[in-house]
Amino acid sequence: MTSPTPPAGLDGWLRRYVTQTTTAVGLVVGVSGGLLFFDLAKRQVHSMHEWLGMAFLAIAVLHVVRHRGSFAAMLRQPRQHVLLALTGFAMLAFVGASFTAPAGGGNPVHQLADRALDAPLVALAPVLGLGPDEAQRRLAAAGVAVDSPAQSLATLAATNHTDPRRLLGVVLGGRRD
Ligand code: HEM
Ligand code: HEM
Structure with a gap:
């Protein structure tokens, strides 16, 4: 130059x-x-x-x-x-x-994820291909105490002061972090 x-x-x-x-x-x-x-x-x-x-x-x-x-x-x-x-x-x-957009608009994958986070563990586990106790076992292994399989990841995240998406990652991959 x-x-x-x-x-x-x-x-x-x-x-x-x-x-x-x-x-x-x-x-x-x-x-x-x-x-x-x-x-x-x-x-x-x-x-x-x-x-x-x-x-x-x-x-x-x-x-x-x-x-x-x-x-x-x-x-x-x-x-x-x-x-x-x-x-x-x-x-x-x-x-x-x-x-003014009607409720339920937006990315359906994000809506599905939101509903999954709000669903009771007992309903979510089979969708993820897990046996009845496996989701709970994976959460427990990551230090998240589950009182009842009727609890959702959103509720568990709130009581454990963490991000529900992190808990979904734990349940999906059995991650321990
Ligand atoms: C990919 C993004 C951008 C590229 C590649 C780019 C590139 C350039 C180039 C090559 C010049 C001329 C430099 C010179 O004469 O010495 C310039 C000037 C300038 N750019 Fe950018 N720029 C970008 C983004 C922006 C943004 C986001 C703003 C403002 C928010 C901005 C504001 C200006 C201003 C005010 C000038 C001086 C213009 C003048 O002297 O007439 N630029 N930019
Ligand atoms: C040339 C300029 C840019 C273009 C054309 C562009 C375009 C896009 C597009 C198409 C997406 C995908 C949205 C989706 O997930 O469907 C996206 C996502 C994103 N962009 Fe840009 N973007 C630009 C600049 C920026 C800048 C300057 C930032 C500053 C931080 C930024 C931050 C983000 C973030 C955070 C996302 C992710 C949103 C999400 O998680 O869905 N982008 N961008």
């Missing part, structure tokens, strides 16, 4: 690295977000997308700091106000629609 030598200090550091890192991280987050949208390679990219997404937010803040002068000027442009208003309306339309 033939750009002039950046100044020393924080501004120089911002100029040398921040737009470059924003570009690199933004590319990966953008491509992985596109894959997730089309339900491709979800298992492989989901957690990477989440964490690099958080890194992207942090680096994007520095990117704005690096371009703070032109960013502030841009915020004063009337066309920026129109675009902010249009984006705000789009956001409100989606958020508003979520309030």
